[in-house]
Amino acid sequence: MRTTSEHPSALTEDPRELDRTDPLSHIAAAAEAYRNWGRWGEDDRLGTLNLIDDDARARAAALVRRGASFSLSQPFDMNGPQQGWRRRTNPVHTMLDTGTDAEFIGQGFPHGLGGADDVIAMPLQCSTQWDGLGHIFDRGMAWNGRPAGRVVTSEGDLVTGIEHAASAIVGRGVLLDLGRLLGPRLDEAGRDELPDGYAITVDDLEACIEAQGPTSRVGRGDLVLVRTGRYTRARREGWNGYAGGPSAGLSFTTAGWIHRTGVAAIATDTWGFEVRPNEFDDAFQPLHQVVIPNIGLTVGEMWDLDALAEDCAADGRYEFLLTAPPLPITGAVGSPVNPIALK
Amino acid sequence: MRTTSEHPSALTEDPRELDRTDPLSHIAAAAEAYRNWGRWGEDDRLGTLNLIDDDARARAAALVRRGASFSLSQPFDMNGPQQGWRRRTNPVHTMLDTGTDAEFIGQGFPHGLGGADDVIAMPLQCSTQWDGLGHIFDRGMAWNGRPAGRVVTSEGDLVTGIEHAASAIVGRGVLLDLGRLLGPRLDEAGRDELPDGYAITVDDLEACIEAQGPTSRVGRGDLVLVRTGRYTRARREGWNGYAGGPSAGLSFTTAGWIHRTGVAAIATDTWGFEVRPNEFDDAFQPLHQVVIPNIGLTVGEMWDLDALAEDCAADGRYEFLLTAPPLPITGAVGSPVNPIALK
Amino acid sequence: MRTTSEHPSALTEDPRELDRTDPLSHIAAAAEAYRNWGRWGEDDRLGTLNLIDDDARARAAALVRRGASFSLSQPFDMNGPQQGWRRRTNPVHTMLDTGTDAEFIGQGFPHGLGGADDVIAMPLQCSTQWDGLGHIFDRGMAWNGRPAGRVVTSEGDLVTGIEHAASAIVGRGVLLDLGRLLGPRLDEAGRDELPDGYAITVDDLEACIEAQGPTSRVGRGDLVLVRTGRYTRARREGWNGYAGGPSAGLSFTTAGWIHRTGVAAIATDTWGFEVRPNEFDDAFQPLHQVVIPNIGLTVGEMWDLDALAEDCAADGRYEFLLTAPPLPITGAVGSPVNPIALK
C-alpha cells in the first residue's frame, strides 16, 4: 500500500483509512492533488485523451496478431438496464417503414424496390457509453476550471462536447480482469465475479497487472478496461439493480493511481465505474467528481468485456488495439459507443 | 470497357448502353447475375461482410504506419441535411440536466457534485451511417432470399438486424478519390469534385486504382470508400439538396464490379451511394435494389472523406485500417457510425 | 339477467355461462351479432361517434349548472404506469431552453427576453387516452370491414386516423360509479373500489343506473365513464401492475349491452377497459376485439374519474357535458387526451 509520507491521510490509498463521515474533505483533497487544469492549455477540450499520440496509436496497431475483433458493446434495446432514474429510459427503436409493408402493401417506390427505415430515441447514458468531460461537475466547475454554466447549457456542451473526441479514442487497450483475479476467492460460488460493494484498490490493480503479466502493464495514454464480472452476473440473473444499485467498482482511493499512471481513459463493465454503494456515508459518485472535472478523464460504463476477457485469459495477452470513437453528436456530454478490441 | 461477349446487354458496364426506359429488366438481370443468396448458408446475417476474415484484419492492422487517426463522420446535429422526407429529421439532442442548473440552482446531489445528461432522437439514416441488410428489398425479397415481411416487421429486423455486424466491420479500407481524379477535368471550377449527375463507371473505378497506385488495389473483403466531393461542396455551399437531390455516385453498371471484386462494403460521401438522378427515366435507387438484397452488400452513406483524402493524396497511400462498427441496436436496419481510418 | 331465448349461449350476458376454453367462438359470435360494418356507409371513419349529433351536444351543454370543470386526465410524466411492454414507455419530457439559462447565462435574445421550450416523446397509449378505430383488429380486419394492412401501415392509420374525430367527441357524459356501488360490499376494506379480476356485468351496469337515478340513464350517443376504483388504489398504493396486471373491468358479456344502448364511447379508470385477467383461459383483450373493429367503438383508458365521482355522489347528478377531443395527430391510432367534464 503506497501511502503515508507522500500521501496525507485525505489522500490515502487504503479505503479503510477513509473518513466515511467526511466525503467533502476527501473529494477536495483529491481534486486539488490530481487536478490537471491548464495542463493542455486554456482551450483544452480533451483532457487525458491528449495523452494518446500518433506514436502510441501506431504501437497499439502493432499489437494486433490474429486479427480477432471483439465488440465490447451491450445490446441497445428496450431490455436494457434503465428503470427511469433521471428520465433515463432504455432505447426506443421504432420503424418508419417495414418489410411487411414492402411485401404486402407497397410503399410507392417503382419497380419492386422496398425499403425499411428506423428511428431511435435514447438517453446518451442508456447503455455502453463514454461519459464526456461535460458530464460531471465539481462544486460548480467543469473540466479545466470552467464554470459549469458556461460549459453545459440546455443547448448542450458548448465547449467540451463529445464531438471533439471524434478521432481521439483509438489506442492501446489493456484489460484488467479483477473479476477473474479476485472472484474465485471472493465470490460465494467461486465465479470470476466480484461481489457487490467490493471496492477495487490500487493494490488490487497492481496485483492484477502483476498476475496477468507484462502485456498488462499500464502507462501513459493507455485505455484501461476494468472487468468486475457485474455484467456477467446481470446477463445470467437479470439486471437486479445493475443501473444504480450495488456493484463492485473502483475505490475512491484509486484517483491518485489514475492520475500518476497517465491513463487516457478507463471503462468498466458496471453502470457506475466506481464502487456502489460509495465509500462514504452520504455521497454520490465521489470518484467521478474527482476524475472527470479535475483529472479530465473520459470514463466508459456498461461495457461488455466478457468475450474479450475469455480470449485474453486463453492467450495470456491482455493488450490490444482499442478503437472506441464516440458518435460526434454536437454538444453531447456522452455518447453510446460500440468499442472494438482488435487482437 | 469490359463488356459484350460475357455480358449480355442487360448487364452492360457502359451506362450509355442502358435502356433508360426499362429499369426493371436491368434490375432483374443484375439481381440474377450477381445474387449471393445461399453463398454463406441459409442462416446468414452478414452478406459480403463474411468476406473479411481475421487474417484480413491482421493484415489491415499491419498497414498502420504513423498512427494518424481520421474520423469519417459528419456532425450529428440539427444542422444536418435532412428535410423531412420519409419522416427523416435531423438529430434532436436535448439535455436532461445542465451545468447551468448544477452551478446556480443545484440538482439534489451532495457535496458539490453536479451532472449533465442528455438524450437524442434520430432516424438511423439521418447522417453518417451504414445501411443494414434489411434496409432494402427487391420485389418483396430481403437478403438471402427471405420474404421481406418475415424479416422486417414493426418490431424491427428480426433476422439481419445490424447488431449481428457488431464486430464485423473492421478491415482494410481503400479510398478511391474519384473527385480528385476526375474533378479537375469535369468540375467547372476545376475543383476535386464531381458534377451532380455524374455516374461513376467501372472504367472510372479502374482508372482511379491505376492512377492512385498499388495501395489502391481493391479485392476480396476490402472496405471501399468512394469520394465524389459532394460533401465537400455541401460544406462550402450549404446542403442544397444533398439529401435526395442530384449528386454524383456509382453507376448502376458497377454492380458486376462490386460483385466480382468481392468487396465487403462500400461507403460514399453522398446521401445516396448511387448517382442521382438515377440512370433510368423512372426509377428509385436501382443499384441499391441489386446490391443490398441480392449481393448482400452493406452500404455506407454520408461519410466525410475529406481529411482522409487530403492525407492519402499527401503521402500517396490510399489503404488503411478501417474500424467502423455499427451501434448494436437490436433489430435496426441501419446505424449511425463514426468510422475511424488509422494510417 | 337478460339471456337465453334471444341470446344463444355464445352470446350469454352471464359471465358464468362463458366457455372459458373457447374464446374464439364467443368472439366470433359477438363480432357477428353486434357488427356495425356499413351502418354509416362505406367510407365511415367514426364508428359509434356518429351517434352523437349536434342536438345531443346542445342538450349536453344544457346540463351544465354550476360551471364546475373537472379534468379527467392522469399526469403525463415519468412516474406513470408504463413498464416497457410493447415499447410503451412513460412520457419523456425534456427542456430545449430553461429559466436557469435565461436568468444566469443568457440565450441570445435582446432586451432581457428569456424563454423556455420543451419536447415530449411518448407512446400515444401511455396514459389517459382514446383508442382510435385503427388500434385493434379482429382476424385481420379493421373497423368497417377493411383489411388491417390497408388501414394501418408503418405510415400510420391511413383511413381511420384519430384526426377524423377531432371535433366529434363532445357530448353527454354519464358516470357509472361501479366502485362506489359495489366496492363497499366487495372490497376487503369496504372502500369504493372493485377487487382485481371483478368482471362488471350487464346486470351490474343496470343496477348502477338504477341506484344512481335518472341522471344516469344511458342511451344513444352518450359517452359513458365507468369507474372501478382501480386508479384510486394505484394512487394510494403505487402502480403494482396497473398497466396490464389484474384489474376490475367490463365483462366480455357486456358487448351486447354496448351495442344495443348505442353509446358513442366508453372510458374507464383502468389500463385495459375490460376485466383482467380476461375471462377465458387463453385470451388477450377479447372485448376489445369485438367492440373496436366490429362495433366501431372508441374506447378510453386510464382516465382519472375520482374527483368527478366525488362531485357526482355529492350532488346526485351523474350527467354532464364531456369534451374530450383527441389531438389531431395525422394517422394516429390513439391519442392522449385531457377530458373535461363540465357540470
Place this chain on the structure above:
Amino acid sequence: MRTTSEHPSALTEDPRELDRTDPLSHIAAAAEAYRNWGRWGEDDRLGTLNLIDDDARARAAALVRRGASFSLSQPFDMNGPQQGWRRRTNPVHTMLDTGTDAEFIGQGFPHGLGGADDVIAMPLQCSTQWDGLGHIFDRGMAWNGRPAGRVVTSEGDLVTGIEHAASAIVGRGVLLDLGRLLGPRLDEAGRDELPDGYAITVDDLEACIEAQGPTSRVGRGDLVLVRTGRYTRARREGWNGYAGGPSAGLSFTTAGWIHRTGVAAIATDTWGFEVRPNEFDDAFQPLHQVVIPNIGLTVGEMWDLDALAEDCAADGRYEFLLTAPPLPITGAVGSPVNPIALK
C-alpha cells in the same frame, strides 16, 4: 385612439408613437404598468386564468344553441410549419405495431386479435398550442415575480407547469375576426386576410367588436381568439415562413387593453401572437415579454380559426363555449391542444 393624458408616451396605444429605437423603455414601462404580480397570492400558478370562475363557465355553456362543434387545431404531422429553429421540429409519429403486421405476419396475440400502437416525439411548441406561464421571462423573472432559474430548470417548470391549468381553460370564447374586418381593405386581393407586418391596434380590436356586434364584447375572464387570416394563406400557399417569418399580429401597444379588459387568455391563428417583424428596430417578441411573465396571460398560437370564423360570420354570433385544456404534462411550459368551440 385612447392615449396621451392617461397614457404617458411609453405606454402609448398608437403604434406610430412607439420609439422604434428604444424597446427596453417601452417594455419596462408596460411591464411595470400592467404587472399582476401578487394579485392572486404568492403561490399563484394560473395568472389571468384565475379570472374565469364557475359562474363564467356556466354562462358560457348557456351560449350553446345548435350544438355545433368546431376543432380549432391544425394537424399534427411532419407537414407542419417548423423548420428547425431552436430545435423545434414537426411532430414525428411512428408506429410500434401495424395492421400490415397484424394481417400478414401475426403479432403473437391469440385468437386473431391484432393491434396497432404508436409513438410521438414533438416539441410542445410545434403546432396548435398554449404557451404556459413558464414559457417567457422578463429580465430574469418569471410570472408572479419569481426568479426564472427557480421556476424552469432542466427538470421542467417546477412551479407553474401547465398541469396546473388542466381544468382551467374552459369558458366563454369570443372570436375577433380582424382578417374579415380589415382584409377586404388591406389585402391586395381583397381576401379576409391581413397583410404581413400589420400590427393590430387597440382601435382595431374595438372596431372589430363594434362591427361584429354585442356577441363580441370582450370582458373579464373571456378567452379571446384573434383571427388574422395568416393560417388561411398558409393553407392556400404553403407555409412560407409561417413559423417565425412576417405576419400580422397584435401590436405591442395592445398590452394595456389586454390588461384592462381582464381577458383570461388570447389565441391567434399565427405562429407568434404578436406582429412580425416586431415594432422595434431590434427586438424579439416584446409583447410576449410583457403579457406572459408580467400580466400572467396564457397565450395560444397556431390555432385554426377558419371554420369557426365562417360559422360566426354566417350566424352573426361570435361567442361560444370554448374548451381548450392543455395536456397535463408535468412541468411543461406549453402544451399542444385541440380546442373545441361549441356553438
